[in-house]
Amino acid sequence: MSDPIRSMCKSLRLAYVAEIYETIPFESPSQYLEAIFNEEFSLREKAKVQRLIKNAKFLDAKNLSNYEWNERIRFPAQIDKEALMSLDFIKQQQNVVLIGSPGTGKTHLATGLGRKACEMGHEVRFFRVSHLIEQLEQALKQDKLPSFRKKFEKVDLIILDEMGYLPFSKEGSELLFQLIAEWYEQKSLIITSNLEFSQWNRIFIDSRLTAALVDRLIHHAHVLTYSGGSYRLSNALSKAK
Incomplete structure (x- = not known):
């Protein structure tokens, strides 16, 4: 991923898109966007749980x-x-x-x-x-x-x-x-x-x-x-x- 796109992901607070975009299968634009955003949400939730467990x-x-x-x-x-x-x-x-x-x-x-x-x-x-x-x-x-x-x-x-x-x-x-x-x-x-x-x-x-x-x-x-x-x-x- 190019530096400008990585920078935009950072500005949009998409913490994982830059790391996972190549692993998401592409069937159609809408399918790809839905899949990559679902994975972003999933990884955020896992990170949140780990943070909560660490803080506990x-x-x-x-x-x-x-x-x-x-x-x-x-x-x-x-x-x-x-x-x-x-x-x-x-x-x-x-x-x-x-x-x-x-x-x-x-x-x-x-x-x-x-x-x-x-x-x-x-x-x-x-x-x-x-x-x-x-x-x-x-x-x-x-x-x-x-x-x-x-x-x-x-x-x-x-x-x-x-x-x-x-x-x-x-x-x-x-x-x-x-x-x-x-x-x-x-x-x-x-x-x-x-x-x-x-x-x-x-x-x-x-x-x-x-x-x-x-x-x-x-x-x-x-x-x-x-x-x-x-x-x-x-x-x-x-x-x-």
Whole structure:
């Protein structure tokens, strides 16, 4: 392709036409234009999904296609597996809370749902809760808390992984509460925890703050519970035999 045509593609923001025009079969002018534009749209969509996945900052590449659903996962009455995977809860600014022992597959499901949300065009962010607390405390010390919170304005789904694995300071608890309070009925959250709600006082020092936080989280939430012990451990032991 000549430089002038490449320049025009750039001006028209046709990011891929210059690279693919020779690969499109030509049967007629209208067919060719339709085919090349369809390919442009398709490649743009793929690039967008990859950008969303990169911005989400998942810790691994786990997805729903290799998730092992089993009878140990107890769904609430108002939602089932298919409804959960439809991600309608995001459109309704509802939350999903996954509670169970470590190693039972909660993070895998949360990541898989988050990755599918990216594929559907949603802005997603993934955090280990302890890391989010660290970032909040650092932003506060540097007087950058407003700008840090502003980063979530266009985010549709926030995944908070491992709530309860580490206790928080009073300051960290308050900062997290303020953030979740801002997201209430504005964003969807997926939270994984090894503790039942009645045990969250172990990580949040203030019992009144804990009660207010839980109240906001479960008001529009689907709570899934995992019974049994660690799947990772049992799987490792079975392979060792």
